[in-house]
Amino acid sequence: MKRLVLLLTVVLLLAVSQNLQAQDVYSPWTASLSTNAINNPVLKAPNNLGRFKTWNWEVAGFKGALSRHLTGKLSLEGSVTLTGIKQNYIDVDKKFSLIALDGLVKYNLINNFNVNPYVAVGGGLTWVDTLGKSLTANAGVGLNVWITYNFGLTGQSIYKHALDDYGISHFQHSVGLIFKFGGTDNDNDGIINKEDNCPNVFGLAIYGGCPDTDKDGIMDQEDNCPDIAGTLNGCPDADNDGVADPYDKCPNFAGDKTNNGCPLPDTDNDGVPDKFDKCPSVKGLNNNNGCPPVANNIEKIQPSKPKAVLIYFELSKSEITAESKKTLDNVASYIKKSNIKTYEISGHTDNTSSAETNLKLSIARANAVRDYLVAKGIDSTKLITRGFGEEFPVDSSNTEAGRHKNRRVEIIPMI
Structure with a gap:
């Protein structure tokens, strides 16, 4: 058992070392190697074999895990556990080997470069010597603390509920080292720095890793109003005059861009602004350039003159x-x-x-x-x-x- 543990440990460390140097594309991966303890297992098996010891920590035992970001705050983890447990009575010195293969879907509660607490659910298979394998339903919590971009500490506490009568329901607690590879992802948004347009700010894949704080469909770096949802360069335009509210001196009245969003002057109140009215002092028709019907020859009447x-x-x-x-x-x-x-x-x-x-x-x-x-x-x-x-x-x-x-x-x- 100890030789197998040692061999697997060496293989895992070599694999991680090679990947840290070679892999630098796609979403980040993590690999962890932890010591673990089996806590409060309950045996449900024939022949009255009795209970196992409450706390079991095997010095030579370990848990190795490989995890990959799926999208956003979600990641998928697969792990293998090789350890041992002892009986609580009959023969207290007798040890039983415990092997487990588990899969978890993890959800980060906080996406931060330094600290990533998460919750996890999943399932697995557990073997205890001659008892055979048992399916388990798993749920728990964990925490990754990053010391550098690629290296940190990890801890996890998972409850495994046996789905077979002869299986054991138990807690598995682990703590160890975690390595990140497959590219550096400073903001932990699932997009490596090499492909992230905003590598230090948590963002979305559809915006190349950049955020959209106000969720208006325009990423912050192109949004003139990143904290207020809007459709006009990311800003609201209440009067729909093409001038964004923060720059509109008349935000509740449709106006003209050349007049800071305010309506253009219309001296004769004929609906044709003075700027376009060839008869600004005489009320006229919109289709006649603001002049009355008699002035079909517009050149006869000049702006700003008596009628x-x-x-x-x-x-x-x-x-x-x-x-x-x-x-x-x-x-x-x-x-x-x-x-x-x-x-x-x-x-x-x-x-x-x-x-x-x-x-x-x-x-x-x-x-x-x-x-x-x-x-x-x-x-x-x-x-x-x-x-x-x-x-x-x-x-x-x-x-x-x-x-x-x-x-x-x-x-x-x-x-």
């Missing part, structure tokens, strides 16, 4: 009414004080005549307004006249009220 002044005409006439003259007097006074250099005077009609007739009438109306303003002292070079006929109505031509609105001249400030 157009409207002069209305009677059916088929180009003469200026007395009421419109009062309006034009105010316009002339404004132009004299204004810094605006150019005004467009555009004429329009309803649809009661032919297109050709209406075009001529719109030009006549525009010229009539220009002549009135020139007569009031306005430099004619500031005034540009254009006629559009019935092309740009502002209201329906099916009613007299609508047609009246379409018979107009617009005075539009340009530059």
Whole structure:
């Protein structure tokens, strides 16, 4: 028995020594060699063989184990035990050899380079001399204390419950040396340093060994908000405006990236921000660049200028009414004080005549307004006249009220 123990010990140490030098890929392995004690076994066997001694520690006995990380905090261990036990009476000097093969699934309670406490469950086979083999169900706890990356101390206490009537149920306590090989794994996450993008921080295999603290699917080193779950570069975006909440000055209102996440100014409240509104002072349509329907030719209205002044005409006439003259007097006074250099005077009609007739009438109306303003002292070079006929109505031509609105001249400030 002692010669067999010595031979197996030498073989195990040689194997570990070779692997420590040669193996440096895949997940880490550990090998341990321990002394062990069998505690409180109870014999359930025929012929009244009696009980075994409560504590049995065989100097020449040992337990050797080989373990491999499976994933995360899980590992699988296989072990072989060669030891002896004594009877408690009849012949107290009689020894019985005990051989056990066991397999355990271990779960680390703490994944730390220095200390790894764990719980374990599994099963095995135990032979006690002529009693034969018995199946056992195993459960217990253990602790690995690492002195260096590859070397440490290990302790384990396992209860083995015999599943056969003639087997023995007992505790097995062991303490010994443990060696790590197959690659260095500083953070004990099951990924060796050579393949771990974050070798000193416990991480996940799907992120190359790096952590995802907030569990948002973005690993910490690429996460702008590693402690707060979010989908925008790892940060939350409550208003879904594309600006992460930590950088959003208006986190509860959808805004624009160029304005720190706040809504862009919209002077005329037409839903088109001033930045994109070609008529920022006049409420208009979104599909017309923020300008009113009449301004289909957007170039006629310039940003940050007063809105157009409207002069209305009677059916088929180009003469200026007395009421419109009062309006034009105010316009002339404004132009004299204004810094605006150019005004467009555009004429329009309803649809009661032919297109050709209406075009001529719109030009006549525009010229009539220009002549009135020139007569009031306005430099004619500031005034540009254009006629559009019935092309740009502002209201329906099916009613007299609508047609009246379409018979107009617009005075539009340009530059």
